[in-house]
Amino acid sequence: MKNTLVLFFLLSTFLIYQYASAQSGPRYVKGLSVSLLAEPKNGSTVVNKLERGAAVTQETEQGFWAKIVTPQGTGWVPKLTLSASPPAAQESLMDKKVDISSNARKRASNFTSAGSARGLNESKADFDKANLKADFAALKKMESFYVSPQKALRLLGAM
Amino acid sequence: MKKLIIMASMIITFLLPAIGATTTTDTVNEDARKRLHQLNDGGYTQDDVQAEIDFGKKLAAGILGKTTILANKKMNSYVNTIGSLLVSQVGRPELRYHFAILDSDDVNAYACPGGYIFVSKGALKLMKNEGQLAGVLAHEITHVNQRHIVKQLNIKAKDDSLNSNIAAVVGGGSTAFFTMLNQGMDLLFTDGLKREDEYEADAIGLEMLTALGYNVRSYYDFLEEVKRSNEQHKDQVMNKTHPSMDSRLERIKLIMTQNGLHQLNGNTNQPRFSKYVTL
Structure with a gap:
């Protein structure tokens, strides 16, 4: 019985840890040329520079800072410079036509928004x-x- | 030993669904959903972002229909450069952020969806250094990043696949589109954004200043200056659209204390600010 309880505890811990890791998932560098710092404070030694879009693993966080592991080294960056999904490319209104929907007022017909189709x-x-x-x-x-x-x-x- | 292995198998079988482990079917469905809706950060599609930019552009044109841009290219370029510096680290990469100085003595700043941001000449006159300017811009950039107006007005692209009964389709020229634009103008000039959105913009703004190495205390000092100015000019004040300055200052002080920001000696870049902002 004792063995079973110990085994149950170890397996639970392992699975919960695995699940938590999967939930936090990878992080991506959102900022341009972000400094990877040795300590979680400005003015600390710069370990390396990280390019936008680089995938990193977050180990822990402290206040406004995240400790991350990257192929360029381990260190700290501001949490705000990371995102959960890869940074999207810049949008241009000239690329496509868009419809805008809102609950401001119901309207039956479709209407292509002005910026793209008709010119501002x-x-x-x-x-x-x-x-x-x-x-x-x-x-x-x-x-x-x-x-x-x-x-x-x-x-x-x-x- | 055999008993233990059987027990372990049973435990794993029991625990996996209990902790919500992802199944293969879930993954396949998720991938299909992502492809279908081109999901980007926060569940917004590319079309949603386009709709946001389109709306923000027109709202910005509406603001410029009320107040002109300050005729000083050097100063406008400087404000754009500082704004873009913040954006380089903490902006939404899919947006182009634009900044302009409004030729108004009111002390105010506005953010339109899609990244169109204004700061008044009156606000710049009260500022003493670049840290304060960065603080105000960081607050406005946060309104854009957190999609405060987008969420309040429910601005999104039409999605045929959803058959949503709440989504009414509006566009340039339609009455509904202008109803929405008028609502946007009211949010900026009369009603104000939600109080919690303003508090959030202050809190994340402080985090942005820290990320960029600015002196966080500068922003607190600026708001104190605005409070003093408000008391003198009750008709030209920022808090027409903001919660009380006292409650904001109190919350900012708490965040600074909790994060040990009082001790930080960030940059204020006062000489550079004085070189470019000459009012």
């Missing part, structure tokens, strides 16, 4: 009709200020 400028008239003032020229200007994350990382070394 064309939808200005719709805004006017709906008594909503919109400035699409200013929106374009805002988009012209765009700085890519890669460029931001480069610039801040030189700014």
Whole structure:
């Protein structure tokens, strides 16, 4: 009886551990060129740099930090720089037509959203009709200020 | 020994389903479901993301219909660079984040779905360093990352395969689409997001600042400055759309204490901020 209980305990522990590991699953580096640090604090020694999309195994966490194991070494990164699924490619509105659904109001017919199919400028008239003032020229200007994350990382070394 | 082996087999048979181990059939179904709906992080499809960007773009155009962009390219580029620095580490990789300074003396900041983020000239005037700017941008980026407006307005792409009876299809030009846009404008300018969303944006914003090596205390100091400003200008305040500044400050202080953030000497980059922000 004693043997059975010990065996039951060991097997339960093993299976629960296996299950917990499977649930946490692999983690992926979401940030660009993330520093793998020796300790969970800024200013700590950089063990290596991790590229976006790299699959890693999370061992443990401490506050805002996660301890991970990678082929480049073991160390700490901010938890926010990891995600449970591989990072998606950047979306572009020009790629495809999209329908938007919402419970704002029920409507029977399908309608392709304006951004892709009709062009943003064309939808200005719709805004006017709906008594909503919109400035699409200013929106374009805002988009012209765009700085890519890669460029931001480069610039801040030189700014 | 034989008895033990039989016992072990029985235990495994009993325990596997009890702890919810995945079966082969489950895996196959899961894979099929993923292929069918192109699931990405959080269960949103690529089409959902496209819908979010489309809506956010138009909501941003609506904001720019109310207030103009500050005519200062250097300053706007600087704000974009700091915003993109945060995004480089903690943003949603599928989005392009855009930032602009609104030419308004109100002290405020707004985030539209899809990554369109605004900070007012009035807010920048109150800031003393880059840590404070990064704190405000981190708060707004969190609203985008956590899909606060997307969830509140239930913005998603139409999914024919679901035959959902809650999903009404709307699009550019339809009355329903503009109803939704008006709801978005009301959330930003009048009603505000849910209090818990604001608290979450503060909490994750602090985590972002830590991840980027900024001085976390800067954000707390800025909010204290806003609180002081609110008391002087009761008509031009951030808390038109936010929970009380006292409750936010209290929660931020608690997070800082729990995570030992008071002791950190992160960057404020004050000289760089003063070089680019000249108001």
